[in-house]
Amino acid sequence: MNPATALLRAFRLLSSLALACCALAFGGSGAAAPPAGTAATTTTTATAPVYVIPLKGAVSPASASFILRGMARAREAGAQLVVLEMDTPGGLDASMRDIIQAILASPVPVASYVSPGGARAASAGTYILYASHLAAMAPGTNLGAATPVQVGIGGPQKPDALPGASPASAPASAPANSPTSSDAMARKQLHDASAYIRGLAQLRGRNAEWAERAVRESVSLSADEALAQRVIDVVAADLPALLRQLDGRKLTTAGGKASTLQTRNAPSVTLEPDWRNRFLAVITEPSVALLLMMIGIYALIFEFSTPGMVVPGIVGAICLLLALFALHMLPVNYAGLALVALGIGCMVAELFLPTFGALGVGGIIAFAFGAVMLIDTDVPGFGVPLPMVAAMSALSAVFVFGMSALLMRSRKRPVVSGADTLVGSRGELLDDLREEGWASVRGETWRVRSATPLARGTPVLVTGRSGLVLEVIAAGGASPSTSQPTPDKGA
Numbered sequence: 001m002n003p004a005t006a007l008l009r010a011f012r013l014l015s016s017l018a019l020a021c022c023a024l025a026f027g028g029s030g031a032a033a034p035p036a037g038t039a040a041t042t043t044t045t046a047t048a049p050v051y052v053i054p055l056k057g058a059v060s061p062a063s064a065s066f067i068l069r070g071m072a073r074a075r076e077a078g079a080q081l082v083v084l085e086m087d088t089p090g091g092l093d094a095s096m097r098d099i100i101q102a103i104l105a106s107p108v109p110v111a112s113y114v115s116p117g118g119a120r121a122a123s124a125g126t127y128i129l130y131a132s133h134l135a136a137m138a139p140g141t142n143l144g145a146a147t148p149v150q151v152g153i154g155g156p157q158k159p160d161a162l163p164g165a166s167p168a169s170a171p172a173s174a175p176a177n178s179p180t181s182s183d184a185m186a187r188k189q190l191h192d193a194s195a196y197i198r199g200l201a202q203l204r205g206r207n208a209e210w211a212e213r214a215v216r217e218s219v220s221l222s223a224d225e226a227l228a229q230r231v232i233d234v235v236a237a238d239l240p241a242l243l244r245q246l247d248g249r250k251l252t253t254a255g256g257k258a259s260t261l262q263t264r265n266a267p268s269v270t271l272e273p274d275w276r277n278r279f280l281a282v283i284t285e286p287s288v289a290l291l292l293m294m295i296g297i298y299a300l301i302f303e304f305s306t307p308g309m310v311v312p313g314i315v316g317a318i319c320l321l322l323a324l325f326a327l328h329m330l331p332v333n334y335a336g337l338a339l340v341a342l343g344i345g346c347m348v349a350e351l352f353l354p355t356f357g358a359l360g361v362g363g364i365i366a367f368a369f370g371a372v373m374l375i376d377t378d379v380p381g382f383g384v385p386l387p388m389v390a391a392m393s394a395l396s397a398v399f400v401f402g403m404s405a406l407l408m409r410s411r412k413r414p415v416v417s418g419a420d421t422l423v424g425s426r427g428e429l430l431d432d433l434r435e436e437g438w439a440s441v442r443g444e445t446w447r448v449r450s451a452t453p454l455a456r457g458t459p460v461l462v463t464g465r466s467g468l469v470l471e472v473i474a475a476g477g478a479s480p481s482t483s484q485p486t487p488d489k490g491a
Helices: 003-036 039-046 061-076 093-104 124-131 181-204 208-216 223-228 239-246 275-283 286-305 311-329 334-349 358-373 386-411
Strands: 050-056 081-087 110-114 120-122 134-137 142-144 220-222 250-252 258-260 268-270 426-429 436-441 444-449 459-466 469-474
Touching: 050 061, 061 081, 061 093, 061 275, 081 120, 081 124, 081 239, 093 124, 110 120, 110 124, 110 239, 120 124, 124 142, 124 181, 124 208, 134 223, 134 239, 181 208, 220 223, 275 286, 275 311, 286 311, 286 334, 286 386, 334 358, 334 386, 358 386, 426 444, 436 469
Parallel strands: 050 081, 050 268, 081 110, 110 134, 120 142, 444 469
Antiparallel strands: 142 220, 250 258, 426 436, 426 459, 436 444, 459 469
């Protein structure tokens, strides 16, 4: 081998080895770089998403379920913040407390944001805002009016039932400082709500004095006033502005876990209610629940009265189960539910009993009162509207009295089928009749009985029936047989 060629090959080999060593060195340092510093952890935190959960309309079991499921989804996705975008007039106490308990126990910080402009966080929305780690409002929004509404059908509690109100409207015969039972219940609710929101305000370091005024005096604040009185933390025009203002804030969540928000460039994920939440929201409307219950009961009664139809029974069972599920989730007054059931039962009984409308009228009255009392709250967005109660009562009256009129008319018509239609039918004897024999009636062979002997072929008229034996007489124009048996002349 030429020495020059060998030297060239050796140089190439050394060059290749040097390049390989450099590649390994740079590759190893690149692989070791991420665990050596904290830059990767900071980047991961900065890119953690922000989950936005809208709360529109009244706080109900459906909205509470949607928010709880959304918070669980945000926790599983590693979100750094959950934003409750609120526009609510209030809602049910039980649903509100479910949401607040989930917020207090959440490892992910929650920011309540009253948005867009013109929105409000009244009543239950104020409690939820006070329970959140961060509170924000858009310009042109308001919060407050957190006085608990008296349950029952008497309407909201009167101002003179509140502590500190003038006793001028109290009856003269009532002794001083002796509130009625309704006033005592209203005071208990008021003090409980005041203590509840005061505890939330102290937990989050917000204005507890104004929180109590919102409960006791139903006061409200605009966005700028709420910021000035330390009720909220931020006023932001929209969600991007809110995330920019919250960037860098340090929060402590459940279990003492501290976190620093990196929301300036964080992606946001807005959750929308799925079919389950939409369906739950529809059937938990008190009006829909009452309508489902009526359809279910009427369909089952129709199925039992005409067995074999199948479809009404299936539809009725489904509607009744859905109604019971919805009523289970709503604050139901069981006296009202019993009145509704009694009213429907009376209206159905009217179809089968000759009460000349007494049961029907009583059933309509019981149904109307029960429908009004059915939902045990006066919270906006709940309760069965009076126009719907009137419409359903009127439809029930038309149905009951219309069916009763048809039944009464059908009773006056002659019987056209069944065993009773044999009476009055004509037939013909098939053999000589002494006491019992056989006859053809309506093309059928029947055993017949007659008090007088009749000859074969005599037309007969059915006068009665005893089991499978018909009572007959000779038809018009035919005479009983008077012939005697011919003596035998054989021997």
